Amino acid sequence: MKNIIDKIRQIYPVSDEALQALQDNMRLRYYPKGTYIVQSGVTDHLVYFIEEGVTRSVFHHNGEDTTTWFSQEGDITFGMDSLYYKQPSVESIETLSDCKIYVIEIDKLNALYEKYIDIANWGRILHQNVNKELSHIFVERLQLSPKERYERFNQCHPGLVNRVKLKYIAAFLGISIYTLSRVRAKK
Secondary structure, three states: OHHHHHHHHHHOOOOHHHHHHHHHOOEEEEEOOOOEEEOOOOOOOEEEEEEEOOEEEEEEEOOEEEEEEEEOOOOEEOOHHHHHHOOOOOOEEEEOOOEEEEEEEHHHHHHHHHHOHHHHHHHHHHHHHHHHHHHHHHHHHHHOOHHHHHHHHHHHOOOHHHOOOHHHHHHHHOOOHHHHHHHHHOO
16 A cells, blocks of 8 residues: 555655554455446445556546546545535546555545544645645636646646546547647647
């Protein structure tokens, strides 16, 4: 669990005791590439901690898929509506590589939030950071050129462009695959 623990501690100094309690409540799962670990329209009861691999969050609408987020080593991923409201997820989460993932039931994670203030603070700061990043992504789509969005993506997610399909990155950036190809060709 090195990648997960390192990422948790980058966000907040969680104690060894709290980390052990978190680990004691997790189960290890392996998911092959192309698996939907969260399905839109289904209430999911798990939070996924990625030790190895890459996933994408995706909305399905009118036969089109729009990638809204990427998660990789050390990150967590989940169906937001399921985690916060115990409702069906509006997005799916797909593995983009073979993944080694530790899972914890949402109810168990919530119990750990109540028992360990450092886990609660880690979760709060993690969600604040994600909310801030989502806000920046929204503004960048309105204000930055496709070239600037691509450059920002590479700064924020170094090396990810070599691990996922370009069409997913284009959708995430809100540009066409053709525009992304032109931007990449000019580099």
